[in-house]
Amino acid sequence: NIDVFIDLLSYRKYGHNEGDEPRFTQPELYDIIAKHKNPRDIYAEKLIGEGVITRQAFEERVEAFQQQLDEAYEVSLSTSQLNLQPFFAEKYKDIRFPEAADFETPAETRIPKELFLQLAERITTLPREMKFFNKTVRLFAQRAAMISEDSYDWAMGELMAYASLAWEKHAVRLSGQDSERGTFSHRHAEIITEDGKDKYFPLKNLGGEQAAVRVYNSPLNEYGILGFEYGYSLAHPEGLTIWEAQFGDFYNVGQVVVDQYIAAAQEKWGIKSGLVMLLPHGYEGQGADHSSGRIERFLTLCANLNLQVVNCTTPANFFHVLRRQLHRDIRVPLIVFTPKSLLRHPECTSSLAEFTEGAFREVIGETAISNPSKVKRLLLCSGKIYYELEAARREAGNDALSIIRIEQLYPFPAKQLHELTAQYPADVERVWVQEEPLNMGAAAFVKQQLGDCHLRLIGRPASGVTAEGLTAQHKINQAAIIQQAIDIATH
Incomplete structure (x- = not known):
């Protein structure tokens, strides 16, 4: 086997699209292109010159193809409805759109x-x-x-x-x-x-x-x-x-x-x-x-x-x-x-x-709180920060805190979340806790979904980058988030 390289020079006869005017930016080039014969005629002249085909045969082929196009166009005019075959119709016949x-x-x-x-x-x-x-x-x-x-x-x-x-x-x-x-x-x-x-x-x-x-x-x-x-x-x-x-x-x-x-x-x-x-x-x-x-x-x-x-x-x-x-x-x-x-x-x-015995749980409720009526602050979170919050609460021995994990962020599990939060006092303080900067993560989305203007947000300060570059600074910021979340006196 040997490699083959094709040096192909291409051009757009009418510019970027048919509504474009290429002479605004390339007048000299498009003056040349306008006078340039189309590829079909160039190739036909080559074949005729080499005796491969006669001019009459070429013209007959062009006429026959034009007639084929005209006939197809006439047929299209008589078609009352165009039936397009859906994408992978057979494979998806038993699959519907979500509700x-x-x-x-x-x-x-x-x-x-x-x-x-x-x-x-x-x-x-x-x-x-x-x-x-x-x-x-x-x-x-x-x-x-x-x-x-x-x-x-x-x-x-x-x-x-x-x-x-x-x-x-x-x-x-x-x-x-x-x-x-x-x-x-x-x-x-x-x-x-x-x-x-x-x-x-x-x-x-x-x-x-x-x-x-x-x-x-x-x-x-x-x-x-x-x-x-x-x-x-x-x-x-x-x-x-x-x-x-x-x-x-x-x-x-x-x-x-x-x-x-x-x-x-x-x-x-x-x-x-x-x-x-x-x-x-x-x-x-x-x-x-x-x-x-x-x-x-x-x-x-x-x-x-x-x-x-x-x-x-x-x-x-x-x-x-x-x-x-x-x-x-x-x-x-x-x-x-x-x-x-x-x-x-x-x-x-x-x-x-x-x-x-189980199933996917869009929301995971509290397992450690025996008396929800005594809860003063309800922490909502998603992901691995839950384990850090739980460890800090356990160490502090704070039974006035309760933690709910939102496992599915979208579609937002409003119904499932309401069923869990209904057991808490009406005046319980609701706090969303996340690791990400507050202009990132799920904070803004969750606040919008809950429609709760009193939802407090805890996370890293707004930032143009997702995370700190220094491990030491990461530990400081992470500890501050956890401390703010479990310290009920913090406002």
Whole structure:
């Protein structure tokens, strides 16, 4: 094989568009173009000159083609109605557009206890005939211990969602930068043998006639890969298609795909997609490029049930929201702000019952307050800051504080939230607490949704960047947020 280079000089005969006047800026060039013959005539003269075709034959072909166009035009005039075939009509015949009620009634996402334990054993067992790195063996032993201890971490919750969907014959596809191992070494969807010559995929060895599970490490090209995965999701509505950013911050290179397609396609063209975006998000002192998936940007795009935006705090809730994507007869893009520090947080675990008896919870209420009538301040939050607030309250022994987690930011769970807040005194102080600067995050959105002019907002001061560049300053600001939230005397 040899390489071929084509040096092609092209031009626009009528400028940028037919309504443009190119001579305003390029008069000399367009004087030449105006006198230049069109490509058809140039090619015809060449063929006639070489004796390949006669002039008469050329003119007859031109006339025949013109007649073909005229006949097609006449036929179009007699057509009373143009019937366009809907996009992927056959694939989406049983999938409808979302309604508000879809987000007020839990989807059936639990799985039988026996199946859960069976799949959990399969994905935590390594084949004896393959030799793995000692740390890998230890990791899988720890995962296997979660079964007997009835305490499953984030990675197990995620992997069990994929395993259960594949068992139900739903294909799973996940791609992203370092998604096989996981950016934070938590997933390990593929395991490499000690000599580096072989790989083992637990999710592909569930037994039975499972659907395909494909996990890919993608190039560092958010725009290209996100666009591809969005298109893939359109063609596979019965499968779970996921794109994961290495850090949530990095999705901004694919912002145009979000704006033009993911958020807008339903209203623009009536096109449905069940694409899932996983955006690692959370403030741990890693600076402005490794802290925020830009919750606020997605919330400004939310309208008419075009997106789902969630910020889960438990493995079971993550499990259920992933399964919910395929266990309803609607398809709406799902934006998940996934944690980093919670991946190994000792309190961020779920029990077997939460997977086999529960459902996705849009709002998670208080578990530690026995007498809601004595609560003076109600803290509303979303994401991993909950664990910091809970730890600070526990240390302070403050029973006058209550904490509610909003796990689904959009569609906003107004009904579910009202059911939880109704138990508190009418004059309870309501406070929204977030890690992000107050001109970012969900603060403005939540305040608008609640229509509550008395909602107090606590977060980092407004800023042009998402986070501080110094770890020491991060710790100071983070501590100040937590202190303001739990100190009822602070006004």
